[in-house]
Amino acid sequence: MRIFISGYGLVRISRWFSDSLEDLSFKAFTDMESRIGERIDADAVIVANSLGPILQSQNLISVAIAEDLGFKGRPTFSVENGGASGGSAVILATSLIKAGMAKDVLVIGAEKTSDYISSISNHAISTFLNSEYEAFYGGTPASSFAMIARAYLAAYGYKEEDLSDWPVLMHENAVDVPHAQLKFKVTREQVMKSDIISAPLRVMHSPPSSDGAAVLLISGEESRLGKDKRLAEIKSTVQISDIMELSIRDSLTEYQALHYLAESIERSTGYRMSEIDIIDIPDDYTISTPLVLESLNISAKGKGLEDISSGRFRLGDKPSVNVTGGTKARGHPYGATGVYQLAELSSLLSDNKVKNARVQADRALSISMGGVGTVFTGILLEKV
Amino acid sequence: MVIFPEEKVGIVGWGSYFPIYRISMGELERQWGFPPGTGEGLGMKEKAVAASDEDAVTMGYEAARNAILRAEIDSKKIGAVFFGTESKPYAVKPSATIVAQALGITPNTMASDLEFACRAASEGMRASIGLISSGMIEFALVIGSDTAQANPGDILEFTASSGATAFVLGPKPLSAAYFEASFSYITDTPDFWRRSLSPYPLHGEAFTGDPAYFDHIINAVRGLMEKTGLRPSDFDFAVFHQPNGKYPIKVGERLGFTKEKILPGLLTPVVGNTYNGSAFQGLSHLLDTVKPGTRILMAPFGSGAGSDAYSIVVTDKVENKKNLAPPAYFYVNKKVSISYSEYAKFRKLIKRIGGD
Amino acid sequence: MMERLSISRFWRIKDLHYTFAYSKCKKCGHAFYPPKHVCPKCGSRELELTIPPREGELLSWTKLYEVAPYFENEKPLYLGLVKLGEVKIMAQIVDVFDESLLKEGARVETVFRKVKEDGNSGLIYYAMKFRLTSK
Numbered sequence: 001m002r003i004f005i006s007g008y009g010l011v012r013i014s015r016w017f018s019d020s021l022e023d024l025s026f027k028a029f030t031d032m033e034s035r036i037g038e039r040i041d042a043d044a045v046i047v048a049n050s051l052g053p054i055l056q057s058q059n060l061i062s063v064a065i066a067e068d069l070g071f072k073g074r075p076t077f078s079v080e081n082g083g084a085s086g087g088s089a090v091i092l093a094t095s096l097i098k099a100g101m102a103k104d105v106l107v108i109g110a111e112k113t114s115d116y117i118s119s120i121s122n123h124a125i126s127t128f129l130n131s132e133y134e135a136f137y138g139g140t141p142a143s144s145f146a147m148i149a150r151a152y153l154a155a156y157g158y159k160e161e162d163l164s165d166w167p168v169l170m171h172e173n174a175v176d177v178p179h180a181q182l183k184f185k186v187t188r189e190q191v192m193k194s195d196i197i198s199a200p201l202r203v204m205h206s207p208p209s210s211d212g213a214a215v216l217l218i219s220g221e222e223s224r225l226g227k228d229k230r231l232a233e234i235k236s237t238v239q240i241s242d243i244m245e246l247s248i249r250d251s252l253t254e255y256q257a258l259h260y261l262a263e264s265i266e267r268s269t270g271y272r273m274s275e276i277d278i279i280d281i282p283d284d285y286t287i288s289t290p291l292v293l294e295s296l297n298i299s300a301k302g303k304g305l306e307d308i309s310s311g312r313f314r315l316g317d318k319p320s321v322n323v324t325g326g327t328k329a330r331g332h333p334y335g336a337t338g339v340y341q342l343a344e345l346s347s348l349l350s351d352n353k354v355k356n357a358r359v360q361a362d363r364a365l366s367i368s369m370g371g372v373g374t375v376f377t378g379i380l381l382e383k384v
Numbered sequence: 385m386v387i388f389p390e391e392k393v394g395i396v397g398w399g400s401y402f403p404i405y406r407i408s409m410g411e412l413e414r415q416w417g418f419p420p421g422t423g424e425g426l427g428m429k430e431k432a433v434a435a436s437d438e439d440a441v442t443m444g445y446e447a448a449r450n451a452i453l454r455a456e457i458d459s460k461k462i463g464a465v466f467f468g469t470e471s472k473p474y475a476v477k478p479s480a481t482i483v484a485q486a487l488g489i490t491p492n493t494m495a496s497d498l499e500f501a502c503r504a505a506s507e508g509m510r511a512s513i514g515l516i517s518s519g520m521i522e523f524a525l526v527i528g529s530d531t532a533q534a535n536p537g538d539i540l541e542f543t544a545s546s547g548a549t550a551f552v553l554g555p556k557p558l559s560a561a562y563f564e565a566s567f568s569y570i571t572d573t574p575d576f577w578r579r580s581l582s583p584y585p586l587h588g589e590a591f592t593g594d595p596a597y598f599d600h601i602i603n604a605v606r607g608l609m610e611k612t613g614l615r616p617s618d619f620d621f622a623v624f625h626q627p628n629g630k631y632p633i634k635v636g637e638r639l640g641f642t643k644e645k646i647l648p649g650l651l652t653p654v655v656g657n658t659y660n661g662s663a664f665q666g667l668s669h670l671l672d673t674v675k676p677g678t679r680i681l682m683a684p685f686g687s688g689a690g691s692d693a694y695s696i697v698v699t700d701k702v703e704n705k706k707n708l709a710p711p712a713y714f715y716v717n718k719k720v721s722i723s724y725s726e727y728a729k730f731r732k733l734i735k736r737i738g739g740d
Numbered sequence: 741m742m743e744r745l746s747i748s749r750f751w752r753i754k755d756l757h758y759t760f761a762y763s764k765c766k767k768c769g770h771a772f773y774p775p776k777h778v779c780p781k782c783g784s785r786e787l788e789l790t791i792p793p794r795e796g797e798l799l800s801w802t803k804l805y806e807v808a809p810y811f812e813n814e815k816p817l818y819l820g821l822v823k824l825g826e827v828k829i830m831a832q833i834v835d836v837f838d839e840s841l842l843k844e845g846a847r848v849e850t851v852f853r854k855v856k857e858d859g860n861s862g863l864i865y866y867a868m869k870f871r872l873t874s875k
Contacts, residue, residue: 123808132753133774136867137832137855138804138811143819146802147830154800154844198804246821247828248772248780252800404835436813437834437853441866445852473864482866486758486852718874720837729813738809 003094004230004384006104007036007217008343010354013181013331015114016211021049021056022068024213025110029069032215035353036229040217043102044075048089048109050082050335050370054124055115065108075101079335082128082370083282083327084239085109086214086338087377091237093218103222109339110213121209125334128371130245142206144246144372145285146198151252152287153200156302160200164191165309166286167204167328173315174325176356179340181208181331197285205286207332214339216346231350232364232381235271238264239377246372255373258295265365265380273298276380277361278348279319280341282369283326292367293321315357319365323348324355338368342379349383388611389517390566394559395696396457396523397552397705399450400668400712401443402655405433406719407727409542415724416537423542427629431656433722434531434546436730440469441479444529445486447548447661450709451525452487454560455552459487462552463521464494464512468505468528468660470578470585472497483527494521501576502625503686504528505660510566510692512553523554528660535584536733543628545656549664549712560671560702561680564614564695567607569600576687592687593631600691601625601635601683608681608693616640619695620678623649623666625685627657641681648673649680654716665712667696672711676700745858750865755789757867760850762827763787771826795873796824798846801833810856822848822870832869847873 009032011024019027025047033040047062058064062076075096079089086109093105113121126135129144153160168188174180186204194203218234219225242257243249250256266272273279273296283289290304298319299307307313313321324330324344327337345364347354361383368377408430409423423429434443444467452459467480480495489495494515498504505528512524529548534540556562575596578585588596601624609615616622622641624632629652636646649666658665663684670680678698685691728734755761756774763775767784773792778785801820811817818833820842834853836842848870856865 119807119809119812122806123810126808130774132749133756134830135808136750136757136865137819137830137869138807138814138817139819139830140804140806140808142806143802143804143817146804147800147819147821150802151800151844195805196803197806198802201802243780245774245830247774247830252821404837435834435853437855437869439854439864441864442851442853449852485754486866488759732813738812 001098002221003097003234004219005216005232005234005342005346005381006219006223006225006229007032007040008215008231008346009033009035010179010214010340010343011212012179013210013212013333015209016112017114019211021052021061021110021112022065024112024211025065025108026069028108028213028215032217041224042071042104042106042217044096044105045071046077046079046089046093046105046107048079048085048107048335048339049111050080050085051111051113051124054127055112065110081375083332083334083337084368084370084375084377085335086341087366087368087379088239089339090216090218090342090379091239091377094234094237097218097220103220104224105218107216107218107339108213109336111333111335112211113209113333114211118209128374134245141372142198142201142285145287146201147246148252148291149200149287152290155253158305161188161192162305162309163205163286164188166283166289167191169308169314170283170322170326170328173323174329177324177330177354179354180325180329181210182329201285201287207284207327210331210333212331212333212336212340214336214343216339216342230384232346233384234379235382236265236268236380239375241375242373244371244374253291255291255295255376257376258292261376261378262296265378269380271363271380276319276363276365278323278345278359278364279321280345280366281321282367283322283328284369288369291373315359323359338366338377341366341368342381345381349381388565390513390563392517392556393513393553394556394562395551395671396554396558396560397451397453397455398560398668398671399447399454399709400547400549400661400665400715401446401450402432402547402715403434403438403443404718404720405435405722405730406430407433407722407724411724412542426542427653428542428656429653431543431545432547433727433730436732438546439473439531440471440529440548441473441482443546443548444479444527444550445483447529447550448483448487448525448527451550451552453709454705455554456708457523457552459489462489462493462523462525464515464524465489466505466508466512466524466526467497468508469497469530470499470501470504470659471530471533489525500690501686501688502659502662503684503690503692505664506684506692509551509553510568513563513566516553516555523552526551526553528664530659530661532657532659533584540587543652543657545658547655547658547661547665549661549668551664558701559699560705561696561698564697565608565612566692566694567604567611568690568692569604569607570690571600573689575689596687596689597625597627597631597685598635598638600689601685602639604691604693605639605681605683608695612695614695618679619645619681621645621649621670621674622681623663623670624683625663626650626652626666627662629653651712651716669712671698671702672706672713674698676702745856745862745865747863760792760824760829760868761789762792764790773827773829792824792827795847795849796822798842798844798848799823799828800844801842820848820870833871834869835871841872849873
């Protein structure tokens with residue numbers, strides 16, 4: 001059975017002090033309706049959200065949001081997988097359709113991190129680590145990525161400055177993306193002068209505090225909508241968990257789960273990573289970028305940062321990576337990020353409305369990450 | 385000489401700990417407007433300050449770990465843990481259980497916190513001697529540990545410091561030093577106190593001297609001398625409670641001990657008065673350095689008030705144990721100077737929202 | 741800040757926090773911290789708790805400025821990944837007064853410290869941390 005993305009909607013990522021999770025979700029949903037041009041119904045509602053139970057003190061989030069959007073008496077699911085929640089939600093949606101439980105599934109990714117001051121947000125995201133161990137000691141994702149960064153830089157003889165080209169590229173890529181949070185360029189010098197968050201990582205390596213919501217309509221061949229509404233086909237989905245604690249991993253400098261993810265996508269579609277036009281990857285705190293690229297075998301081991309500095313992965317290169325600015329510049333509303341990624345890629349494969357620059361692409365891969373390389377989803381889209 | 389029950393018991397292991405941070409006397413003088421030389425007048429150079437993640441429990445743990453390393457015993461053999469402190473992290477909930485659990489001593493042990501100002505740990509030492517000599521238990525762990533409090537700006541702040549010393553007591557044949565005899569002298573003398581919800585102690589200034597410190601130590605030591613027939617000349621070293629750099633020398637003079645016998649065991653000028661670890665730190669340092677056959681007088685004192693005098697003889701077992709853990713002076717020498725503002729942050733003297 | 745941290749959650753794993761007791765697989769010998777019910781290498785359920793040595797070497801470290809509420813009195817926090825005998829453990833590094841000594845391969849040893857206090861009235865949580873070994 002073929003599965004398609006037949007609609008997307010999104011709100012600009014920002015600090016939306018005036019909007020609740022429900023407000024943002026409703027705006028993203030009506031944005032999708034206006035893009036499609038009709039009222040949308042669905043057989044099931046899946047909400048990807050990670051921090052709501054902590055920051056909004058709300059469980060049953062899928063019910064709360066479905067109710068607000070006017071969906072009654074449907075199966076609803078809340079999916080929490082950290083930054084990979086959105087990818088996981090889409091995978092669940094495809095499974096429901098394949099299982100015959102639904103023809104159209106509404107996937108909503110929504111997150112608000114601006115409701116509390118930063119130290120509370122630091123606590124909230126520290127739950128992506130083992131809470132009785134790494135977070136108990138005060139660790140946060142920033143500190144774990146920083147330890148990875150130090151090990152990576154040392155292992156391959158890089159300097160701290162070598163991390164700076166990626167944020168520069170990401171800010172450049174976001175400039176013409178209407179829904180991106182940070183639409184301004186930065187220089188290497190600005191990156192290197194920004195405050196240290198967790199040495200050697202700086203503010204300009206880290207994602208901004210982001211609120212956002214994005215929606216997708218995932219449809220099977222029996223969809224209520226006409227075939228002309230199809231934006232992209234979901235060719236392959238894969239989700240792989242890895243080890244949560246850095247101390248139990250064999251290596252700090254690779255994401256081993258991504259070897260299997262790449263293999264699985266290549267096996268199920270026949271496409272090699274080198275045949276994919278656009279890849280959107282979790283580039284958390286910059287250091288994730290070389291680890292992801294190398295673990296997917298797009299860059300040779302230890303060459304990820306060198307490849308970035310040499311000008312690879314820009315728009316037009318194959319693959320182009322994070323053409324909408326990545327977590328750094330597009331923004332990173334954790335549970336919603338995976339939904340944004342797929343909304344952007346399905347747009348780039350069809351209407352091209354999420355970026356002003358023209359993008360030519362037939363195949364796009366979205367990779368989402370929860371925690372510090374703890375869980376990954378991979379979803380390959382193809383132009384219809 | 386009569387054989388006392390004490391003689392069945394000795395110090396099987398010893399260990400000290402001082403935090404790395406030091407605040408100078410000059411820093412305290414400038415902060416609170418004391419004339420230059422105030423600290424020197426108390427015989428003080430600098431004092432040890434616990435970091436904000438340290439307390440009597442964590443310091444007591446490290447001193448005890450060193451003592452157990454020197455004791456060379458399975459910590460499960462310890463049948464009593466006495467934790468002497470006047471800066472217990474919990475008003476109700478024993479510190480001794482935390483240390484006993486972390487050191488693998490639990491569950492088949494006695495464990496309690498003792499309070500008698502600076503003398504509580506010494507009470508634990510005497511009680512342990514009784515428990516061991518009676519055969520009720522084989523080994524006891526006695527810990528004296530304090531993050532000593534002082535009202536900011538009080539003269540007490542020049543000396544009140546942080547540190548811990550611990551001893552594993554056990555059968556004489558295994559001991560690096562054994563007890564010959566001990567003697568206690570206790571009266572109700574309110575020279576220094578802290579009410580239950582008050583953050584800092586108050587004291588009677590000069591009243592802490594003659595009627596308290598001097599009277600009790602002198603009577604305890606004289607009691608020990610009478611009991612044993614020993615005289616000051618029989619002792620190689622004397623360690624008294626050391627609330628500052630001056631009192632121990634004065635009390636020694638009054639009892640007939642020369643300065644030379646006191647100074648080797650006097651650590652307060654460089655680490656401060658660690659309260660329950662105060663006399664203990666002197667004994668710990670002497671065990672790190674002296675030869676077998678040395679006879680040491682130790683007389684801790686606690687306000688309120690009381691003193692115990694012990695006659696302790698070092699055995700040849702001391703030599704092999706010295707290198708099994710860091711000596712007290714390892715911690716004395718490992719130091720970093722801090723400002724009064726860092727000290728205030730570490731000791732939580734700064735009031736801030738969310739800082740509780 | 742009084743969060744009323746759980747009593748039982750930390751009480752039941754006190755031996756881990758107090759000693760860094762780790763799992764060692766009886767089948768394949770893999771050593772890992774924190775303990776799990778199943779060996780992540782070979783899948784065996786036959787694991788035994790083992791106490792690591794006191795000294796080890798630093799693998800990686802960071803200095804974290806952006807901290808959660810409980811750590812505002814302690815920031816910046818030094819955190820390190822340490823090889824302690826056969827097991828790797830991440831924890832705070834304390835008493836760092838010369839940062840240039842923090843490098844891969846540096847010798848570190850365990851210390852027992854406070855990690856969190858639940859306000860002025862709640863529980864105090866103690867656990868092992870690391871400090872640089874000095875001889």
